[in-house]
Amino acid sequence: MTTIKDVAERAGVAPSTVSYVLSGSRKISEDTRRAVQVAIDELGYHPRASARTLRSARTRVLALAAPRVPGAYRAIDGRFAIDVTDAARVHGYDVLLMTDSDGVGGLRRVARSRLADAAVLMAVEDRDPRVEVLRELGFPGALLGHDDHAALPWTDLDWEAAVALAVRETAAAGHRRILFLSSAEHEVAARRGYALHGLDGARRAAVETAADVRVIPSHRDPDVLARRLSEALAVRPVPTALVVQHLILLPRLLDAVAAAGLRVPHDLTVVLVGSLPDEMGIRHLPRIDLPVAQMSTAVARLAIDAIGPGRDGRSSTSRESLAAPVSSTPSGAPHHLIQPRMAGPVIAPPSPG
Amino acid sequence: MTTIKDVAERAGVAPSTVSYVLSGSRKISEDTRRAVQVAIDELGYHPRASARTLRSARTRVLALAAPRVPGAYRAIDGRFAIDVTDAARVHGYDVLLMTDSDGVGGLRRVARSRLADAAVLMAVEDRDPRVEVLRELGFPGALLGHDDHAALPWTDLDWEAAVALAVRETAAAGHRRILFLSSAEHEVAARRGYALHGLDGARRAAVETAADVRVIPSHRDPDVLARRLSEALAVRPVPTALVVQHLILLPRLLDAVAAAGLRVPHDLTVVLVGSLPDEMGIRHLPRIDLPVAQMSTAVARLAIDAIGPGRDGRSSTSRESLAAPVSSTPSGAPHHLIQPRMAGPVIAPPSPG
DNA sequence: CCCGTTTGTCGAATCGATTCGACTGAGTGG
DNA sequence: CCACTCAGTCGAATCGATTCGACAAACGGG
Numbered sequence: 001m002t003t004i005k006d007v008a009e010r011a012g013v014a015p016s017t018v019s020y021v022l023s024g025s026r027k028i029s030e031d032t033r034r035a036v037q038v039a040i041d042e043l044g045y046h047p048r049a050s051a052r053t054l055r056s057a058r059t060r061v062l063a064l065a066a067p068r069v070p071g072a073y074r075a076i077d078g079r080f081a082i083d084v085t086d087a088a089r090v091h092g093y094d095v096l097l098m099t100d101s102d103g104v105g106g107l108r109r110v111a112r113s114r115l116a117d118a119a120v121l122m123a124v125e126d127r128d129p130r131v132e133v134l135r136e137l138g139f140p141g142a143l144l145g146h147d148d149h150a151a152l153p154w155t156d157l158d159w160e161a162a163v164a165l166a167v168r169e170t171a172a173a174g175h176r177r178i179l180f181l182s183s184a185e186h187e188v189a190a191r192r193g194y195a196l197h198g199l200d201g202a203r204r205a206a207v208e209t210a211a212d213v214r215v216i217p218s219h220r221d222p223d224v225l226a227r228r229l230s231e232a233l234a235v236r237p238v239p240t241a242l243v244v245q246h247l248i249l250l251p252r253l254l255d256a257v258a259a260a261g262l263r264v265p266h267d268l269t270v271v272l273v274g275s276l277p278d279e280m281g282i283r284h285l286p287r288i289d290l291p292v293a294q295m296s297t298a299v300a301r302l303a304i305d306a307i308g309p310g311r312d313g314r315s316s317t318s319r320e321s322l323a324a325p326v327s328s329t330p331s332g333a334p335h336h337l338i339q340p341r342m343a344g345p346v347i348a349p350p351s352p353g
Numbered sequence: 354m355t356t357i358k359d360v361a362e363r364a365g366v367a368p369s370t371v372s373y374v375l376s377g378s379r380k381i382s383e384d385t386r387r388a389v390q391v392a393i394d395e396l397g398y399h400p401r402a403s404a405r406t407l408r409s410a411r412t413r414v415l416a417l418a419a420p421r422v423p424g425a426y427r428a429i430d431g432r433f434a435i436d437v438t439d440a441a442r443v444h445g446y447d448v449l450l451m452t453d454s455d456g457v458g459g460l461r462r463v464a465r466s467r468l469a470d471a472a473v474l475m476a477v478e479d480r481d482p483r484v485e486v487l488r489e490l491g492f493p494g495a496l497l498g499h500d501d502h503a504a505l506p507w508t509d510l511d512w513e514a515a516v517a518l519a520v521r522e523t524a525a526a527g528h529r530r531i532l533f534l535s536s537a538e539h540e541v542a543a544r545r546g547y548a549l550h551g552l553d554g555a556r557r558a559a560v561e562t563a564a565d566v567r568v569i570p571s572h573r574d575p576d577v578l579a580r581r582l583s584e585a586l587a588v589r590p591v592p593t594a595l596v597v598q599h600l601i602l603l604p605r606l607l608d609a610v611a612a613a614g615l616r617v618p619h620d621l622t623v624v625l626v627g628s629l630p631d632e633m634g635i636r637h638l639p640r641i642d643l644p645v646a647q648m649s650t651a652v653a654r655l656a657i658d659a660i661g662p663g664r665d666g667r668s669s670t671s672r673e674s675l676a677a678p679v680s681s682t683p684s685g686a687p688h689h690l691i692q693p694r695m696a697g698p699v700i701a702p703p704s705p706g
Numbered sequence: 707c708c709c710g711t712t713t714g715t716c717g718a719a720t721c722g723a724t725t726c727g728a729c730t731g732a733g734t735g736g
Numbered sequence: 737c738c739a740c741t742c743a744g745t746c747g748a749a750t751c752g753a754t755t756c757g758a759c760a761a762a763c764g765g766g
Contacts, residue, residue, distance in 0.1 A: 004724095005722080014747070015747095016726095016747075017746075023724080027744065029745090032745080046462070049466040049467055050402075051721075051751090054401070054751045054752065055724050074630075075428045075431060077431065078431010082452050094463070096448065097417070098438070099439050109399070110447070113399050114401050114402055250633075251604040252633075252635075254604065277601070279602075280428075281578075282604060311751075356751090357753060358752080366715075367717070369715080369717075370715060379714080380714065382715090401751090401752055404753045405753060408720075408752085408754050408755085409754075664721075
């Protein structure tokens with residue numbers, strides 16, 4: 001393994017000189033710089049991360065804590081993981097993926113052994129114990145999803161606005177009897193932000209548009225969902241539109257619609273809120289996009305900004321270039337509330353009759 | 354930040370003694386051990402990973418190189434990432450997620466800066482340049498997916514056996530006219546192992562069962578897929594079963610089947626090969642399972658076993674406990690070819706008439 | 707009672723990169 | 737021609753944990 005010493009010897013200089021060439025933090029004559037550069041290239045030298053970290057007290061790694069509800073894997077989380085990693089790389093950070101089923105224990109281990117400089121917590125719950133761990137250890141972090149009590153920076157999609165927009169646009173297309181398939185019952189019971197805010201958005205838009213919006217609580221069991229949906233579609237007068245927040249069971253849901261003898265979008269307009277993998281090819285339905293990449297970029301940025309300067313006092317980011325986040329929570333922590341946007345084909349009007 | 358020195362002072366011993374208490378590599382009197390343990394607990398001490406790594410030349414981190422076909426995200430890869438991380442943790446390893454669109458450059462950077470002890474390459478292609486990078490740098494690694502030329506340990510699902518099994522079981526249920534929806538055209542063109550082996554399996558089973566197996570090449574564009582499927586379903590005599598390897602477009606596919614006026618499974622039996630997220634609730638169709646967790650466990654193990662002893666000569670695994678992998682490739686590298694298994698409901702026989 | 711062994715602990719060196727103060731030689735002004 | 741500045745480079749200390757050899761005290765056998 002080649003070290004800075006090997007490079008120094010080959011270039012006929014001291015190790016410190018090599019270091020200065022690399023960092024540019026002191027003036028080096030052009031001749032020396034060239035000689036050192038040649039030695040570096042010939043030996044394929046790259047500084048050891050562990051040695052740098054020991055000296056600087058900075059790892060340039062973010063810990064990404066993925067949610068591990070036992071036995072459940074949410075496809076969207078994989079997407080977030082990849083996008084957060086991309087965003088971190090832009091700032092020169094790598095990402096350590098944490099999947100410990102004991103989220104608290106894992107976070108403690110990583111923070112105390114200083115494997116990372118900050119943590120990004122995914123799928124944050126109401127009063128999430130992981131937030132308390134970060135506070136207790138004084139470890140920087142940022143949240144995907146939020147909890148108004150946490151004094152940590154966060155990013156979240158404005159689910160209330162998203163569902164409200166979907167309902168409003170559906171009403172604007174002429175629909176008066178609208179079904180809203182909310183998040184699954186257990187998500188509402190767990191007081192997940194997206195579940196509660198989605199319901200709020202539907203209610204708000206219902207009032208605003210004076211449309212008849214009926215909520216169907218979804219369920220993780222596709223059979224239960226299908227039954228509830230069939231019942232709701234059997235009510236007269238028949239609803240003409242279905243706004244869906246609980247996307248993941250979409251195939252079964254469309255199946256149930258077909259089983260009820262309805263064609264999409266002729267008999268029933270279906271509007272999606274959120275995101276499915278592009279590769280699934282669900283591009284033919286109008287939807288409210290969940291800008292996963294945008295959220296990931298924002299949360300990576302917040303986490304990195306929360307990292308203090310290292311031992312030798314160099315900050316990791318140019319703070320001034322950060323687009324000023326809205327800051328209105330009681331805690332005063334910076335955050336980004338991501339706004340929804342319509343995508344896909346236009347919403348079809350209800351068929352006459 | 355508390356260090357080993359702080360612990361030593363508080364316990365009234367030398368730092369080396371604290372280290373020996375932690376590692377157990379020298380005999381320590383019970384009194385001293387207790388005093389040190391108390392100091393550790395009171396200070397919440399945990400050794401700094403970077404210092405350990407510097408000394409031992411071991412990071413206890415695996416680099417996981419996710420595929421980044423620009424603009425494409427495959428849901429299954431997120432699943433692999435999480436399962437590999439789980440498996441690595443069992444052996445005391447953490448996982449660094451790499452998503453660089455320049456897979457080769459990213460791997461080089463991580464390997465040369467010694468951010469990890471070994472790499473796991475996902476979605477390995479025929480003559481994958483990343484394999485060459487590992488060889489050139491002498492960096493240990495293991496592959497998810499394989500290429501017979503690579504002299505690296507690998508794990509893969511036996512796709513040939515999986516598709517052959519699906520076709521055989523379908524034929525055994527009485528079907529004589531079977532459609533096989535293979536991987537997408539561009540995957541075959543890119544000579545992806547799973548695509549080629551799947552086709553081989555279908556051909557083999559066709560010969561064995563003497564059934565009429567017709568191959569429909571899939572396509573990433575759902576509209577193209579739907580058109581091809583409709584055409585194939587319009588041929589007389591009508592096929593009674595459809596074996597699907599290209600799962601991700603399943604919703605559009607089922608839609609196309611419904612549009613052709615066929616009911617599943619009454620008019621057309623659909624058999625899946627591979628894996629979709631459980632949460633999608635596609636449990637009502639017979640399928641060949643892709644044991645993602647089993648593959649991930651195996652590949653993590655192979656990567657860790659490929660790591661040599663650290664500077665002070667302690668190996669990271671008890672080698673003898675590794676279940677002997679089949680080793681028959683020309684290269685002689687260990688590998689695990691994961692065998693498929695039927696799951697879901699039994700395959701319905703063709704409806705009479 | 708003395709010398710060899712065992713037990714438990716300590717001090718120093720080491721891993722690789724960075725950084726600060728010090729030093730050398732060239733250039734400059736008086 | 738001497739003193740002074742300044743550019744460019746070097747050596748040593750440092751980060752935190754581990755490990756080896758050394759060493760003191762306790763112990764046992766002859």
